[in-house]
Amino acid sequence: MTAFTAWQVWGRFVVNDSPSWTEPASVLMMGWFILLGSAVGVREGYHLGFDILVVVLPETPRRVLVTISDIAVTGFGGAMAWYGYQLAAGTWNNVSPALKIPVGISYTPLIVGGVLIVLFSLERILRRLAGLPEPHLEADPADSVA
Structure with missing residues (x-):
């Protein structure tokens, strides 16, 4: 993505002949980076949730709140996949003029x-x-204020 953007800047300001495909290709790659990165954030437990509250709650309420959060995130991910599919299917027959690939x-x-x-x-x-540990939710004793 960085190379494409650098190539576009070079073409625009140095050669005065910017390639038309570099910007849409960079935007497409950025979409992959952002959306795969957000999935990794969910996997690692860095998505939005009850993080401030859960570290001070006892185990049972903490587990309930985190599970509610994960259920909400599951619904969001499902909606994202479903509506993304509808967008892709609805635009698959349109061709991007710059990249010559389906818009979908x-x-x-x-x-x-x-x-x-x-x-x-x-x-x-x-x-x-299953009762397996969740290390990203455990309070670190070194972070506590004495």
């Missing part, structure tokens, strides 16, 4: 990211139900 490809990161968010959220819920 630009919506595939929504589908893949949404499916991964669902899978990772379900994994977190199942790990919790």
Whole structure:
């Protein structure tokens, strides 16, 4: 992505002949980075949630709140995948003039990211139900103020 953007800047300001495909290709790659990165954030437990509250609550209420959060994130990921699919299917027959590929490809990161968010959220819920540890939610004793 950085190389494409640098190439576009070089073409625009030095050669005065900017390639037309570099900007849409960079935007497409950015979509993949953002949506796959958000799925990794869900997997690692860095998504929005009850983080401030859960570190001070006892175990049972903490587990309930985190599970509610994971259920909400699962629904969001499912909606993201479903509506991303509808966008991709509805625009698949249109061709991007700059990239010469179907416009629907630009919506595939929504589908893949949404499916991964669902899978990772379900994994977190199942790990919790199985009683496996969740190290990202444990309070670090070194962080406590004496």
